[in-house]
Amino acid sequence: MDVKSAFLNGFINEEVYVEQPPGFQSFNFLNHVFKLKKTLYGLKQAPRACEFEMSMMGELNFFLGLQIKQLKEGTFINQAKYIRDLLKRFNMEETKTMKTPMSSSIKLNMDKKGKSVNSTMYRGMIGSLLYLTASRPDIMYSVSLCARFQSCPKESHLKTMDIGLWYPKGDNFELIGYSDADFAGCKVERKNTSDTCHFLGHSLVSWHSKKQNSVALSTTKAEYIAADLCCAQILWMKQTLSDFNLIFEYVPIKCDNTSAINISKNPMQHSRTKHIEIRHHFLRDHAQKGDITLEFVSTKDQLADIFTKPLSEEQFVDIRRQLGVIYL
Known part of the structure; x- marks a missing residue:
């Protein structure tokens, strides 16, 4: 307070x-x-x-745009009212419901010949949707991608944004991270997107989708940088949880690139990896200390994939379910 x-x-x-x-x-x-x-x-x-x-004003059920339901099965958070207000604000109340936030066939670029739209409205929509990602991790990639074109938005960028809503629950109590990256996914600068998500038990507690600062020469470097970002978040979470006497000796980070995993375990440099900046070997340092361990996961089971690129409806629905996003 x-x-x-x-x-x-x-x-x-x-x-x-x-x-x-x-x-x-x-x-x-x-x-x-x-x-x-x-x-x-x-x-x-x-x-x-x-x-x-x-004064005790009763059980908390609404806070800063978050609607809260406290049930014996767990605490559920959604932003249904915020969504309705958002649709009304941007005159989208008649918009048809979409099964995924973005079609897997969409490839956004600067679209210099496209028709410009109101940049103030576009930025307002981006900001509103970024706040919505507090309870909707499944729209994180789509919103982050559209946010890259705020300086000169076109109709093609505006048409990519669609909305829906739910939130997670769980009972097992392990700390696990997932890291993934695309390769040259940004069609403008050819940079990659780092994507991570973190589970405490079965509950998704943290997620991230951010364009990398440098162009990677290989998928290995792109995945290694993403795992480095995931490691930093894991260490912060470990430190915070230790204040509550929750101690995790090592935390697994699930990665679907075997070369990136091998770099974290092998300090030797090779012709294809010697260009990787020293700061990214922060990951290898903590892997050797036993704070984290990189474990292979198949692309099919890589939950961070939803933050990397648009998926087909079947893949999107399956990963969304595993993230704990449900209908209320």
């Missing part, structure tokens, strides 16, 4: 004196000081001096 001016409203029992602040001097008593009745910012007593009564 954040209470404005909380440190200015607490009464103190000790005698604390302060100089007369500039602009508030009493010219009749210039050699006097003020005695504090209430706390000020910077006083060590301030955090404990502010007290006020609170």
Whole structure:
């Protein structure tokens, strides 16, 4: 809870004196000081001096656009009202329901000859959809891809965005990461997209889809950089969970590229891998320390694939189900 001016409203029992602040001097008593009745910012007593009564307003069911259902099976989060408001705001209430956020045949580029659309509206839509990804990981790739064209959006970019809604649940309690990357998926700069997702038990708790900063010369480097990003997030999660006495000796990162896995285990450099920047060997360092381990997973079972590219309806629905995205 954040209470404005909380440190200015607490009464103190000790005698604390302060100089007369500039602009508030009493010219009749210039050699006097003020005695504090209430706390000020910077006083060590301030955090404990502010007290006020609170009322129990019942079980939380709505917070910052998130609708919350607390059931015995688990806590479920959705943004159905936010979706309806969003559709109304952008005059999309009559839009037909789509089975996937983006067709697997779509290849977006700058489309310089295409018809321009209102960039302010387009950016507003992107920002709104990015907030929606808090409960909809399955639209993460589509929104991130469309966000790359905010400087000069065209009709072809605007037509790619469609919406729906649900959220996850689970019971097993392991920490697992999945990392994946496309190869030269960006048709403008030929850069790759790093994609990761992380499970605590069966619950999806973190996901990421971001264009890499450099052009990779091979799928191996692209996958290795994505696994490096996944490792950094895993280490942060391990540290946070340790504060709750949840200790994980090593965390598996599922990767579908055997060459990237081998680089993480073998410190030797080869002609095809010596160009990989030292900073990306952060992954290999923590693999050797035993903090994480890279494990092979087939492309069919790679759950991060949904953040990498548009999928067919069958693949999309299957991975979405495994991510824990369900109808309420």
